[in-house]
Amino acid sequence: MLSEKDFIFKNNSNELENGIFQWSSPSNIALVKYWGKKENQVPANPSISFTLNNCKTVTKLTFVKKETNNNFAFDLLFEGKSKEDFKPKILKFFERIFEYCPYLKDYHFTIDTHNTFPHSSGIASSASGMAALAMNVMSLEKILNPSMSDDYFYQKASFLARLGSGSACRSVKGSVVVWGKNDSISESSDLFGVEFSATIHENFNNYQDTILLVDKGEKQVSSTVGHDLMHNHPYAERRFEQAHDNLSKIKTVLENGNLDEFIQIVESEALTLHSMMMTSMPYFILMKPNTLKIINKIWKFRTETKIPVCFTLDAGANVHVLYPENVVNEVLQFIKNELVVYCQNGHYICDEIGSGSQLIMQ
Numbered sequence: 001m002l003s004e005k006d007f008i009f010k011n012n013s014n015e016l017e018n019g020i021f022q023w024s025s026p027s028n029i030a031l032v033k034y035w036g037k038k039e040n041q042v043p044a045n046p047s048i049s050f051t052l053n054n055c056k057t058v059t060k061l062t063f064v065k066k067e068t069n070n071n072f073a074f075d076l077l078f079e080g081k082s083k084e085d086f087k088p089k090i091l092k093f094f095e096r097i098f099e100y101c102p103y104l105k106d107y108h109f110t111i112d113t114h115n116t117f118p119h120s121s122g123i124a125s126s127a128s129g130m131a132a133l134a135m136n137v138m139s140l141e142k143i144l145n146p147s148m149s150d151d152y153f154y155q156k157a158s159f160l161a162r163l164g165s166g167s168a169c170r171s172v173k174g175s176v177v178v179w180g181k182n183d184s185i186s187e188s189s190d191l192f193g194v195e196f197s198a199t200i201h202e203n204f205n206n207y208q209d210t211i212l213l214v215d216k217g218e219k220q221v222s223s224t225v226g227h228d229l230m231h232n233h234p235y236a237e238r239r240f241e242q243a244h245d246n247l248s249k250i251k252t253v254l255e256n257g258n259l260d261e262f263i264q265i266v267e268s269e270a271l272t273l274h275s276m277m278m279t280s281m282p283y284f285i286l287m288k289p290n291t292l293k294i295i296n297k298i299w300k301f302r303t304e305t306k307i308p309v310c311f312t313l314d315a316g317a318n319v320h321v322l323y324p325e326n327v328v329n330e331v332l333q334f335i336k337n338e339l340v341v342y343c344q345n346g347h348y349i350c351d352e353i354g355s356g357s358q359l360i361m362q
């Protein structure tokens with residue numbers, strides 16, 4: 001079992017003056033939700049997600065060795081332009097990982113990043129963004145220490161991404177990723193995401209996720225604040241137990257392909273997440289009237305057609321519509337006919353299960 005200490009960089013076997021890498025990392029959608037955390041980004045309960053394919057952050061990291069060991073600094077470009085307001089979150093990420101990657105202090109970095117989804121879509125880019133940065137950092141580390149194994153490379157990348165944003169550790173490698181210790185998945189860890197190792201039933205091949213953009217505005221309450229409100233939350237302990245149960249149930253469902261049970265677990269998880277928000281102190285609501293209209297339409301469509309389509313929600317108003325590939329035509333027609341009216345400016349994004357981060361340039 002790896003511990004935090006195993007991720008501390010020991011010593012260089014190589015020198016590196018400068019370089020450039022580029023990675024893309026996808027967003028992911030949780031089926032069993034992470035909501036609540038302990039110190040050092042350790043999750044209060046385990047979670048599992050589908051990795052997405054089209055919604056990605058692409059990040060290029062350029063670095064040169066500094067002459068003197070002065071203060072750590074970096075330049076940040078978003079869509080080619082300097083973006084000061086993204087810097088504090090990235091600086092915090094670097095500060096959290098220095099302990100594990102001390103060599104970072106020897107370099108000056110330029111981070112050049114963009115998303116493949118519209119910036120103001122209300123889709124969180126912290127998971128894909130932090131994962132893409134962590135992948136680049138590990139490419140640098142791999143040059144300093146070429147003997148590291150592939151397993152270690154991806155585990156440490158996920159470990160670092162987690163320190164940037166919890167859900168980012170599920171955007172490193174694999175189509176279905178588990179994060180957080182759970183008895184039914186022996187290799188699971190609180191420190192990094194692991195690829196779901198059992199054989200996934202063919203019902204889930206190319207599973208579709210159409211993201212309905214209900215509200216593209218800035219969220220009133222950030223996830224970080226929401227997680228914090230799970231401390232002293234009246235239902236927290238029971239919720240954390242439920243997430244453990246749902247994880248072991250969904251493990252079986254992913255293996256046996258039972259879509260009715262899949263739908264039940266996934267929709268219940270989404271509504272439970274939002275129930276936790278509504279029962280926090282202070283309480284808050286991130287769903288919008290159109291979120292509920294969409295949910296009701298999906299239920300009606302499913303009852304009438306028996307097509308196994310369901311919804312899930314992130315910490316926001318947008319709705320992820322999940323369904324198998326073999327009903328894509330029927331569901332897209334339904335979305336166009338009945339759900340697009342509830343999307344801001346009629347916008348939605350078609351995505352599906354992907355396989356994780358990809359190296360673009362080294």
Ligand code: DP6
Nearest residue numbers: 030033034165166167223224314315
């Ligand atoms: C509702 O990973 O964004 O999407 O660790 O504070 O950065 P931080 O939070 P974040 O929380 C995401 C919560 C969620 C559920 C999930 O993805 O599991």
